[in-house]
Amino acid sequence: MKYIEKLRNSGLRPTKQRLQICEVLFNSEKTFHFTINELDQKIKKQINDKISLATIYNTVHAFEKKGYLKQIPINSNQTYFDTNISDHHHFYDLKEEKLIDLENADVGPINILKKINGKRIKSVEVLVKLED
Amino acid sequence: MKYIEKLRNSGLRPTKQRLQICEVLFNSEKTFHFTINELDQKIKKQINDKISLATIYNTVHAFEKKGYLKQIPINSNQTYFDTNISDHHHFYDLKEEKLIDLENADVGPINILKKINGKRIKSVEVLVKLED
DNA sequence: ACACCTTTTTAGAATCATTATAAACTACTA
DNA sequence: TAGTAGTTTATAATGATTCTAAAAAGGTGT
Numbered sequence: 103m104k105y106i107e108k109l110r111n112s113g114l115r116p117t118k119q120r121l122q123i124c125e126v127l128f129n130s131e132k133t134f135h136f137t138i139n140e141l142d143q144k145i146k147k148q149i150n151d152k153i154s155l156a157t158i159y160n161t162v163h164a165f166e167k168k169g170y171l172k173q174i175p176i177n178s179n180q181t182y183f184d185t186n187i188s189d190h191h192h193f194y195d196l197k198e199e200k201l202i203d204l205e206n207a208d209v210g211p212i213n214i215l216k217k218i219n220g221k222r223i224k225s226v227e228v229l230v231k232l233e234d
Numbered sequence: 235m236k237y238i239e240k241l242r243n244s245g246l247r248p249t250k251q252r253l254q255i256c257e258v259l260f261n262s263e264k265t266f267h268f269t270i271n272e273l274d275q276k277i278k279k280q281i282n283d284k285i286s287l288a289t290i291y292n293t294v295h296a297f298e299k300k301g302y303l304k305q306i307p308i309n310s311n312q313t314y315f316d317t318n319i320s321d322h323h324h325f326y327d328l329k330e331e332k333l334i335d336l337e338n339a340d341v342g343p344i345n346i347l348k349k350i351n352g353k354r355i356k357s358v359e360v361l362v363k364l365e366d
Numbered sequence: 367a368c369a370c371c372t373t374t375t376t377a378g379a380a381t382c383a384t385t386a387t388a389a390a391c392t393a394c395t396a
Numbered sequence: 397t398a399g400t401a402g403t404t405t406a407t408a409a410t411g412a413t414t415c416t417a418a419a420a421a422g423g424t425g426t
Binding site: 173174175176177181193195196202204205207208209210211212213214215216218220221222223224225226227228229230231232233234 | 305306307308309313325327328334336337339340341342343344345346347348350352353354355356357358359360361362363364365366
């Protein structure tokens with residue numbers, strides 16, 4: 103299995119559930135956005151074994167902590183994650199309640215001129231809200 | 235009262251509760267960030283009458299819809315609002331879990347090159363995450 | 367293969383922010 | 397002052413997320 107190494111290298115035991123979740127998350131050409139609920143549905147469709155919701159929560163958070171997933175900062179009652187961990191931004195269509203990727207090339211370089219003592223910039227995320 | 239006009243002009247009846255919430259939100263030199271819970275505490279301290287939590291939720295959402303408050307897109311279990319409705323951005327200190335204003339001048343101009351058919355850009359918000 | 371220990375999974379309960387409900391109340395208008 | 401539409405309120409309901417504690421599985425050494 104191609105994910106066993108990845109998991110072991112980051113100190114996560116390659117359990118059956120984690121490997122199956124890896125398949126669902128990382129085994130497609132395209133990256134995508136999801137909520138825990140949507141992921142749960144996707145897993146139900148693609149995987150025969152049942153994975154408990156608690157495990158999905160645990161796993162997604164573990165992957166996020168290891169940098170395999172990113173949380174998307176957006177105001178919603180559900181948390182959105184992204185399998186695209188590259189530096190990029192998002193449109194948020196307010197009417198459709200849909201996220202759309204903005205490639206880095208679609209946004210001019212962003213210059214943060216202010217500095218805070220003793221702090222480093224971890225990420226810069228742009229959310230562009232769209233209306234009709 | 236100085237807020238009566240403001241409310242009436244935007245089609246909101248100037249009720250006692252709304253006027254009192256206006257006092258708490260807009261009657262200070264500095265703008266600030268808050269969660270509903272924090273606002274509830276602030277109201278308890280500054281106002282003698284009791285305002286029900288439901289009213290606080292209703293009012294904050296009404297004010298947000300009218301443009302007197304802005305929601306800050308951030309991943310948190312609670313929704314953050316900002317009394318600063320000018321075009322500006324935020325630092326988020328991951329360790330302290332604190333929001334810090336970034337004046338518009340602190341961020342270079344942001345150029346969104348991609349267009350979506352039939353949609354207009356409503357807002358562009360930058361969240362800069364800070365770590366130690 | 368076996369024993370041992372730690373990590374992980376799991377179902378279900380608990381938590382907590384937010385929204386819905388529906389009855390009482392209040393601002394406005396005639 | 398009566399009528400009505402908009403508001404407030406306490407409380408219940410919802411729903412995402414986290415907690416719990418017991419069972420299962422992974423890893424290691426023998």
